[in-house]
Amino acid sequence: MKKLVFTSLLIFSFILNDLLSQQTVGLFLNESNAYNGYILFPTPSDKVYLIDNCGKLINEWQVSAIGYGTARLLSNGDLLKSIRVPETSFSAGGGAGKIERYSWEGMLLWEMEYNDEQKLFHHDFTTLPNGNILFIAWEQKSIEDCQEVGRTNIPDTGLWSETIVEIQPMGTDSFEIVWKWDMWDHLIQDVDNTLPNFGTIADNPYRLNVNINDQGNGGTDWLHFNAINYNEELDQIIVSSRELNEIFIIDHSTTTIEASSSTGGNANRGGDLLFRWGNPINFERGTEADQQLYGQHNAQWIPADYPGGGQILVFNNGAGIPDNTPYSSIVQLAPSLDNYNYNLLNNTFLPEVPSWEYKDNPPTLFYSSRISSTQRLPNGNTLINEGQDGRFFEVDPNGIKVWEYINPVGTFGPVEQTVSPNNNSVFTMRKYAPDYEGLSGRDLTSGDPIEINPYDYNCTTSATEIQILDDFQIINPVVNDLIIKTESQREYNVLIFDLVGNLLINQVCSSDASVDVSLLKSSIYILRIDNSVRKILILN
Secondary structure, eight states: OHHHHHHHHHHHHHHHHHHHTSOOSEEEEEOTTSOOOEEEEEOSSSEEEEEETTSBEEEEEEOSSOOOOOEEEOTTSOEEEEEEOSSOSSOSTTBOEEEEEEOTTOOEEEEEEOBSSSEEEEEEEEEOTTSOEEEEEEEEEOHHHHHHTTOSSOOTTOEEEEEEEEEEEETTTEEEEEEEEEGGGSEEBSSOTTSTTBOOGGGOTTSEETTTTTTGGGGTSSSOEEEEEEETTTTEEEEEETTTTEEEEEEOSSOHHHHTSSSOTTTTOTTSOSEEESOGGGGTSOOGGGOOOSSOEEEEEOOTTSTTTTSEEEEEOOTTOSSSSOOOEEEEEOOOEETTEEOEETTEESOSSOSEEEOOSSGGGSOOSSOOEEEEOTTSOEEEEEGGGTEEEEEOTTSOEEEEEEOOEETTEEOBTTSOOSOOOOSOOEEEOTTOGGGTTSOOOOOOBSSBSOOOEEEOSSOEEEEOSSSEEEESSBBSEEEEEESOOSEEEEEEEOTTOOEEEEEEEESSEEEEOTTSOSEEEEEEETTEEEEEEEOO
16 A cells, blocks of 8 residues: 555656646647737847747847836837836836837837936836827926925925826937926815815816825825826827826827816816726725725727727726735726716716726636736737736637737746746737738748747647647647647557646547547646646636
């Protein structure tokens, strides 16, 4: 009996050791209904990569500094990338200070710095149809500035408030500011009736209570915007405030002077907030029970001609959610729009609940407390970047995963397959359609996977067939039957274990074979064919 137990332990130990040395990065899933496109993502290293649906390299750019940031592929194929300047005026997560533009071939074409003792570009930017760039920037507000707007709790160094800046790039290293908005112009308070911004908070949802979150992030970075997006049809801007757990919409049709006031523009509200959503307690129109966003990122409009067009998509991180087991979700909103203004119900902006939401099952399997992004795709699928772990996956409208990839690049470059990167976080990523104009005329020949010593994927853009041995191939994930393809005529053993080592299926096969797994529930299992071990996903 002791010999039998010892032998069983040896077998399970061998399986476990093989499992631990299996796939850690790269492509895990590529179903036929995944949207066929090209995925652009910046990494913690000094490289930005463009890959295809099979995880194979299409192009790469080397930028001037390490740090993930934001990257965008422009309509002419150039790359625009945010860059972290080591010595900046403020020190907080998301600080950048610089934007660089590179040709498809990697030549630096233009660069700009927005960083001095009073201001700092940070986190995110977006481009406008005329080629201008919109970005968010911190701006220093002194103790005296804070006193003049009725701030009660003032840090020793004052506050970092938020601005939105539009620039027109010029030459190779310069720009002109052509429009600006400052949150400081749109504050309200109810503590000092001698100040011009005194009023009732609940009656003024279009302005921000300067004393809300007066302890946020140590008290200085009290708003912490982390995303910006532009709607050309409405000429409006959406931003995300992580510290306030809210998203805001602002009128871009104003002049800079109008943007500092409460009149002018298409909505005739100047630079006041047109819409806010996620945490109505901030304007005293709700309680903690009404809060729906938690540390969110990447708020954006869905393109008008996509499923859900005109609605808003948000990566809801779930940081601070009142639950012992936090989780992330993707939230889609359908605001009630009346011309250029947004409707309220009982002074709270609609909708009351999301029009669509994605959570994993169970929800805790999907969680990133910081960074992260999402994107609606033309076929109705939703691309998700679980940023903290560098995991990209795509779900169909029913929430079924159809594509999955783990970033193999850490701070010091690509890692070897079977090795987990020390830091592979990704702030934002984006998938571009094959007919995107920025890809027109470019060499889109697939290269090798980015990771070192990659597995030999036999992958097409419609399905993923993973080779596990020179003689054997399987299609993963598995539905009802495990299909094995081989040119070998010899007999071989097929064993399937659960993740704790229980043997569930033991079948002897020869040549091409089909193994019935229909009685197994949807989960991850360990497949062993002779001496090779592989994780498989069974979907039944």
